Amino acid sequence: xxxxxxxxxxxxxxxxITPGFSTCLLGCSCTNDNLGRSLLCMENPMGHIPExxxxxxxxxxxxxxxxxxxxxxxxxxxxxxxxxxLNFNEITLMSIKSLEGLSNLTELRLQGNKLTSxxxxxFQSTPRLKILDLKHNRLDVLPEHALRHxxxxxxxxxxxxQLSIISKExxxxxxxxxxxxxxxxxxxxxxxxxxxxxxNPWLCDCRLKGFVEFIRNVSPPIILMNSxxxxxxxxxxxxxxxxxxxxxxxxxxxxxVAESNVTLSLGANATLxxxxxxxxxxxxxxxxxxxxxxxxxxxxTQIDEExxxxxxxxxxxxxxxxxxxxxxxxxxxxxxxxxxxxxIDSPISSALLPPLVPMLSSDDSHHIDIRIAxxxxxxxxxxxxxxxxxxxxxxxxxxxxxxxxxxxxxERLIHIIVIVCAMVLAVPAGMYACTTEARFSCVxxxxxxxxxxxxxxxxxxxxxxxxxxxxxxxxxxxxxCRDSEEKSTKRRKSEDRCKGGNAAHLY
Numbered sequence: 001x002x003x004x005x006x007x008x009x010x011x012x013x014x015x016x017i018t019p020g021f022s023t024c025l026l027g028c029s030c031t032n033d034n035l036g037r038s039l040l041c042m043e044n045p046m047g048h049i050p051e052x053x054x055x056x057x058x059x060x061x062x063x064x065x066x067x068x069x070x071x072x073x074x075x076x077x078x079x080x081x082x083x084x085x086l087n088f089n090e091i092t093l094m095s096i097k098s099l100e101g102l103s104n105l106t107e108l109r110l111q112g113n114k115l116t117s118x119x120x121x122x123f124q125s126t127p128r129l130k131i132l133d134l135k136h137n138r139l140d141v142l143p144e145h146a147l148r149h150x151x152x153x154x155x156x157x158x159x160x161x162q163l164s165i166i167s168k169e170x171x172x173x174x175x176x177x178x179x180x181x182x183x184x185x186x187x188x189x190x191x192x193x194x195x196x197x198x199x200n201p202w203l204c205d206c207r208l209k210g211f212v213e214f215i216r217n218v219s220p221p222i223i224l225m226n227s228x229x230x231x232x233x234x235x236x237x238x239x240x241x242x243x244x245x246x247x248x249x250x251x252x253x254x255x256x257v258a259e260s261n262v263t264l265s266l267g268a269n270a271t272l273x274x275x276x277x278x279x280x281x282x283x284x285x286x287x288x289x290x291x292x293x294x295x296x297x298x299x300x301t302q303i304d305e306e307x308x309x310x311x312x313x314x315x316x317x318x319x320x321x322x323x324x325x326x327x328x329x330x331x332x333x334x335x336x337x338x339x340x341x342x343x344i345d346s347p348i349s350s351a352l353l354p355p356l357v358p359m360l361s362s363d364d365s366h367h368i369d370i371r372i373a374x375x376x377x378x379x380x381x382x383x384x385x386x387x388x389x390x391x392x393x394x395x396x397x398x399x400x401x402x403x404x405x406x407x408x409x410x411e412r413l414i415h416i417i418v419i420v421c422a423m424v425l426a427v428p429a430g431m432y433a434c435t436t437e438a439r440f441s442c443v444x445x446x447x448x449x450x451x452x453x454x455x456x457x458x459x460x461x462x463x464x465x466x467x468x469x470x471x472x473x474x475x476x477x478x479x480x481c482r483d484s485e486e487k488s489t490k491r492r493k494s495e496d497r498c499k500g501g502n503a504a505h506l507y
C-alpha cells in the first residue's frame with residue numbers, strides 16, 4: 001500500500017511540474033525525442049486548428065486535416081514551437097497575426113495549400129525563421145518588400161505557383177542578399193541560401209527584364225535549386241529559357257494614325273485605324289460621341305511584340321456619326337491618345353436616302369439624327385439634327401433635369417418616341433429613330449399624321465416651326481416635373497395598354 005501511494009504521489013508531482021505533458025489532442029499522436037515534444041495529426045477531419053494545444057510542443061505537424069485558414073494568434077501560446085508543418089490542407093487565408101508569439105520558430109512548411117497571397121509582414125514575429133516552404137500554392141504576386149522581415153532565411157521554396165511577373169528588387173531589398181553582397185567571395189561569412197523558383201508561368205516581357213538579369217548573374221551564397229527557368233509567354237518566347245532571351249526596357253504607348261481627317265459620303269462604311277507601339281503591349285479603347293448609343297465594333301491585330309493596330313468599324317455612317325474619334329492606349333508605364341476627325345458629306349435635298357426605319361418609304365429625303373449631347377449627374381441633354389427642305393438644317397436640344405431619378409431618365413430615353421412624334425408635328429421631317437419598347441401602334445399614328453400633313457401641302461415658316469416646337473417642349477418639360485406617383489401610375493397604365501412591343505435602336 002505504501003508503494004502504491006508513493007507511485008501515485010510521484011505522478012501527481014510530475015503532472016504539476018510538467019503541466020500538459022501527458023495530454024494529447026483527440027485523433028492525434030504525441031511523441032518525445034531529442035528535439036522536444038511533437039504533435040502529429042494526419043488525415044484528421046478537424047477543419048480548424050484546435051484552441052487547446054498544450055504549450056510544451058516544439059514541433060507541430062498537421063497534414064491532410066482540411067484546415068482552411070490560419071487565424072490570428074493560432075499558436076501564440078505555444079512559445080517553444082520551432083517546427084510548424086501544415087502541408088496538404090485547404091488553407092486559403094493567413095491572418096497578418098497568425099504567427100504571433102512564435103519568436104522561436106525556425107521552420108514553416110505550407111506546401112500544397114491554396115494560398116493566393118501571403119501577409120509578408122506576419123514574419124516580423126518570426127525573426128529566427130530559416131526554412132519557408134510555399135511550393136504548390138497559388139501565389140501570383142511577390143511584393144518588392146516581401147523578404148524584408150526574413151533576415152535569417154536559408155531556404156525559400158516558391159516553385160509550382162502562379163508567379164508571372166516579379167521585380168529583382170524582391171531580392172535586392174532582402175537584408176540577407178545585401179549582407180551577402182558586402183561579403184561577396186568571403187567564405188564562411190554568410191550561409192548559403194537556396195531558392196526554388198521553377199515551374200511558374202513566367203511572362204517574359206519587359207517587366208521581367210530585371211529579374212531575368214538577376215537570375216543570370218546569381219551566384220553563391222545564393223543558390224538556385226533549378227537554374228533553368230522557362231518562359232510561358234508571350235508567344236515568341238514560349239518554352240525558352242531565361243539564358244536564351246534578350247528583353248528590352250519598358251516603353252509607354254505611342255499612338256499614330258495614317259490620316260487624322262477623314263471625309264466620307266452619307267451611308268458609306270468607315271474603318272478608322274490607329275497604330276500603337278509600346279512595351280508591354282497596351283490596352284486600347286476608342287472614345288467617340290455616340291459610344292453610349294451606337295457601340296461600334298473594334299478589333300485588334302498584333303504586328304510584332306511591341307506593335308499593335310486597332311480598327312473601329314462604322315457601318316453605314318450617318319450625319320450624327322461625324323465628330324472626333326479618339327484612340328486611347330495605356331499600359332503600366334503611361335498612356336497615349338490620338339484623334340481622327342470624321343466628316344460626312346451632306347447630300348443635296350433631292351438626293352434619295354436609304355430607308356432607316358422599315359415603315360418609311362424610300363422617297364423620303366427628310367431625316368432626324370438623335371444623340372446624347374451630354375450626360376452628367378444633374379441630367380441628360382438630348383440633341384437632334386433635323387434635315388428638311390426649309391430650313392436646310394435645324395438643331396434642337398432638350399434637357400432632362402435632376403428632378404427625375406436615373407431610372408426615370410432611362411425610361412425617358414426608352415419612351416423618346418413620344419418626343420419624336422411631337423417633332424413630326426413641328427417639322428416636316430421623317431421618322432429617323434425609334435427606341436427600345438417603342439409601340440408600333442404609336443409609330444403608325446405618328447407616320448400617318450406626318451404623311452397626311454405632307455399630302456395637304458402645309459409649308460410652315462422656319463420661325464413658326466420653332467415656336468410650335470418650343471410650345472411642345474414646354475409641355476414636355478412640364479410633364480417631366482409631375483409627381484413621381486402620377487408618373488408611375490401613368491406608366492403602368494401605358495404598359496397595360498401597349499404590351500409586347502418590339503425593340504429598335506436609338507441612334
